Amino acid sequence: AQSVTQPDIHITVSEGASLELRCNYSYGATPYLFWYVQSPGQGLQLLLKYFSGDTLVQGIKGFEAEFKRSQSSFNLRKPSVHWSDAAEYFCAAFTGGGNKLTFGTGTQLKVEL
């Protein structure tokens, strides 16, 4: 079955430290991959997406993600975290021709000052 897995439910980092959030997918073909961020009580904001081409994609707010086909991964990174980055982060995917997003269970990021 097609699935998206985020192994880390909670992550705590200090402000200014680097961040990596993990995402793995299980699809027959390479899916279209997304990272969304959700602040408490808010909607889902698109951070970045990967459709094809360069495996390192840049997003908003200083985030980037790297697609690694051999590891079926699409990890999200940020070199220096800000307190305002505290939120829940969802990795999501769909396959070409299908149009429903499958989400991972999310990673709750806490930033310590």
Add this chain to the structure above:
Amino acid sequence: AAGVIQSPRHLIKEKRETATLKCYPIPRHDTVYWYQQGPGQDPQFLISFYEKMQSDKGSIPDRFSAQQFSDYHSELNMSSLELGDSALYFCASSFSPSGGYTDTQYFGPGTRLTVL
């Protein structure tokens, strides 16, 4: 830039009542999706419409129905509400230029439904 608009933002209903959620997609977007996010859960796909026709269906209860209108806005109708329907309901929209290819989905702020 214009975003997806959802109304109402908050809704409180009693059990067995009916609710209607509305979604206004980004201008020129032709595809609308509905997702349900329960407390502490990830969003789950309910249903989608492309050019006013249902294009995909997920785990949507039979008590729910939805449609997309000629101006591309969509409504999710929920009847015989149950306590378990309490959730955040997201609408997303995208532009699908060739019908079969689906572009990025942009989400609205959600409607928080509380069933008492």
